[in-house]
Amino acid sequence: MRISMDLELQDTPGQLIYVLTPVSDLGGNVMSVVHHHDKKTFRNTVPVSVIFDVEEHKLEELQKRLEKNGVTVVRIGKMRLRARTHILLIGHIIHTDLRHTIDEIDGTGFAEVQDLSLSMPAIDGPSSAVVTIMATGNEELKKAVEILKDIAQRKDLLVIVPIDESGISGGLSNAE
Amino acid sequence: MQNSTSVFKLSIIGFGAVGQGVAKVVQNVPQLKVVAIADSKGVALMPDLEDVLARKRAGQPIANSDLTALDVIRTVEHDVVVEVTPTNIDDGEPGLTHVREALKNKRNVVTSNKGPLVAAFSELTHLARTQGVALRYEATVGGAMPIINLIRDTLAGARVLGIRGVLNGTCNYILTRMAEEALDYDQVLSEAQDMGIAEADPTYDVTGIDTACKVVILANAFFDRNATFADVNVTGIDRITQDALQLARQRGFVVKLIGDVQELTVSPKLIPLRHPLNVSGTLNAASILTDTAGEITVAGKGAGSIETASAILSDVLSIMRSRD
Ligand SMILES: NC(=O)c1ccc[n+]([C@@H]2O[C@H](COP(=O)([O-])OP(=O)(O)OC[C@H]3O[C@@H](n4cnc5c(N)ncnc54)[C@H](OP(=O)(O)O)[C@@H]3O)[C@@H](O)[C@H]2O)c1
Numbered sequence: 225m226r227i228s229m230d231l232e233l234q235d236t237p238g239q240l241i242y243v244l245t246p247v248s249d250l251g252g253n254v255m256s257v258v259h260h261h262d263k264k265t266f267r268n269t270v271p272v273s274v275i276f277d278v279e280e281h282k283l284e285e286l287q288k289r290l291e292k293n294g295v296t297v298v299r300i301g302k303m304r305l306r307a308r309t310h311i312l313l314i315g316h317i318i319h320t321d322l323r324h325t326i327d328e329i330d331g332t333g334f335a336e337v338q339d340l341s342l343s344m345p346a347i348d349g350p351s352s353a354v355v356t357i358m359a360t361g362n363e364e365l366k367k368a369v370e371i372l373k374d375i376a377q378r379k380d381l382l383v384i385v386p387i388d389e390s391g392i393s394g395g396l397s398n399a400e
Numbered sequence: 401m402q403n404s405t406s407v408f409k410l411s412i413i414g415f416g417a418v419g420q421g422v423a424k425v426v427q428n429v430p431q432l433k434v435v436a437i438a439d440s441k442g443v444a445l446m447p448d449l450e451d452v453l454a455r456k457r458a459g460q461p462i463a464n465s466d467l468t469a470l471d472v473i474r475t476v477e478h479d480v481v482v483e484v485t486p487t488n489i490d491d492g493e494p495g496l497t498h499v500r501e502a503l504k505n506k507r508n509v510v511t512s513n514k515g516p517l518v519a520a521f522s523e524l525t526h527l528a529r530t531q532g533v534a535l536r537y538e539a540t541v542g543g544a545m546p547i548i549n550l551i552r553d554t555l556a557g558a559r560v561l562g563i564r565g566v567l568n569g570t571c572n573y574i575l576t577r578m579a580e581e582a583l584d585y586d587q588v589l590s591e592a593q594d595m596g597i598a599e600a601d602p603t604y605d606v607t608g609i610d611t612a613c614k615v616v617i618l619a620n621a622f623f624d625r626n627a628t629f630a631d632v633n634v635t636g637i638d639r640i641t642q643d644a645l646q647l648a649r650q651r652g653f654v655v656k657l658i659g660d661v662q663e664l665t666v667s668p669k670l671i672p673l674r675h676p677l678n679v680s681g682t683l684n685a686a687s688i689l690t691d692t693a694g695e696i697t698v699a700g701k702g703a704g705s706i707e708t709a710s711a712i713l714s715d716v717l718s719i720m721r722s723r724d
Pocket residue numbers: 413414415416417418419438439440441469484485486487488494512513514515539540543702703704705708
């Protein structure tokens with residue numbers, strides 16, 4: 225389950241480790257961390273927003289460990305990925321480019337690459353891939369698709385999107 | 401009313417696949433009389449249609465006069481010029497001059513030739529209006545599939561919000577065969593060329609130019625866009641691979657070349673298998689989104705001699721009826 229947490233950390237270097245360690249100890253995977261240095265509190269703490277994936281039943285334990293580490297948990301949000309789309313890429317797809325693209329989309333916090341299939345029929349011929357992206361809503365999904373398109377076009381890949389994404393009736397298809 | 405039983409005279413300028421189809425289908429309508437037929441080499445005046453068709457099939461010249469096509473358009477008395485010469489997207493010629501001269505001489509024009517309309521849409525429609533004659537071009541988009549007259553007549557009163565569709569039968573055939581038979585692009589292309597579905601030089605179809613021309617015509621006809629070919633963002637199907645189509649299939653999609661009139665784009669899109677635009681083979685399909693009638697989808701044969709001639713005939717007949 226994807227979680228967004230608003231935390232408060234002491235405004236001294238090295239505090240983030242008190243957040244990242246318990247998350248990874250519980251098998252979680254951090255997608256993004258944003259420090260709001262400009263919103264320092266009167267308690268001399270800095271608000272931090274963290275987005276990560278963790279199994280839902282470990283959430284309570286995580287909260288305990290964070291508080292034991294002196295981290296204030298202000299808000300816990302469970303993000304649901306409602307919107308989904310598939311995108312077809314054709315061209316000289318290089319694995320490292322794809323990895324980078326996936327990281328960039330996962331790093332948004334509001335979208336993730338749920339699935340990717342790659343087909344490379346010949347070493348020197350073009351390959352193709354289908355990327356499945358999920359996001360918290362249609363607007364977020366559009367932003368994630370733009371990120372992918374941007375990268376793909378720079379790499380001279382042909383990008384084929386579903387018809388409804390830009391269609392006359394508008395709107396991306398929602399996941400079931 | 402007095403004219404309703406009198407003959408309605410037409411010329412056929414261009415005597416290839418479509419021109420010959422027109423010569424065949426007009427024979428079903430006793431009121432229609434073909435006064436001249438022109439090909440690139442000359443003009444047959446007051447032709448016997450069966451005889452001219454037989455000559456053309458046998459590769460013999462059809463001309464029986466010294467007139468040129470332009471002479472016919474300017475000087476022979478008739479009601480409708482059927483302009484069916486080859487499409488030229490660079491300057492619209494020779495069709496553009498044919499259409500312009502016909503309108504200037506107060507003759508109605510029915511055409512399947514996209515060239516003149518892509519090159520000079522607003523000039524020609526304006527000229528037709530000021531001359532008080534009709535310029536009709538149903539056959540330029542989607543062949544036998546009704547779209548222009550469907551929107552103009554049947555959907556009159558509804559506001560068109562968007563039009564998009566599969567508008568090139570050659571591309572649709574290639575993509576369908578590649579996906580269904582797991583064949584490579586080059587293989588299917590040569591097969592299509594053998595069958596006469598693709599031209600020897602397939603560029604015009606497979607790079608999306610033909611679809612873009614249709615998008616331009618629809619954009620000008622229904623969205624007052626004054627668009628030209630250069631305004632359309634075009635991506636063709638020539639980079640699509642067979643294994644990409646298989647990947648799409650596994651996710652429940654086919655790939656179609658879609659012309660989107662509102663957006664002025666032509667590009668391959670993923671289409672869900674059960675989507676109304678998922679038509680196979682050489683079929684064309686178009687969805688029209690309107691404010692009051694919702695979304696309407698039509699499909700039909702996008703090309704072919706008789707099929708295209710049927711769209712031309714419907715335009716000719718509606719001009720004939722409006723005169724009565
Ligand atoms: N074929 C289809 O299914 C289809 C569908 C929709 C629209 N269209 C459009 O309809 C038009 C005709 O298509 P088509 O398939 O019939 O083409 P086509 O078979 O190539 O025939 C073109 C005809 O035009 C004649 N021609 C060329 N230059 C001429 C000139 N200056 N004056 C008089 N005649 C001239 C040619 O003469 P020769 O016989 O002497 O060469 C030929 O008879 C094209 O614009 C095409 O894009 C075709």
